Amino acid sequence: MKKLYITAVLTELFGIALISAGLTYEWITGADLGYVIITAGSLICTVGSFIFAKVVSWMKGDNYGRVENKKNSVDSNWNM
Numbered sequence: 001m002k003k004l005y006i007t008a009v010l011t012e013l014f015g016i017a018l019i020s021a022g023l024t025y026e027w028i029t030g031a032d033l034g035y036v037i038i039t040a041g042s043l044i045c046t047v048g049s050f051i052f053a054k055v056v057s058w059m060k061g062d063n064y065g066r067v068e069n070k071k072n073s074v075d076s077n078w079n080m
Contacts, residue, residue, distance in 0.1 A: 001058060008052035015045025 018041030026034020 004055045008048050011048030015041045
């Protein structure tokens, strides 16, 4: 789990670096390729955020979307 955490953080940092490089490239040259680099960096940063969100919930032990206890399920609340 620790490797996934490190992977998520490194992916986000790489995305941020790519966004910064795209901004710099577009600012210096004025070329449209800078926008492509910025967009690619944003997508990579988003993938890292998705991985990070899953890893943090697994590390905390949260079970979102899973019903472990029948007393707390939605169906039992309707049958009062």
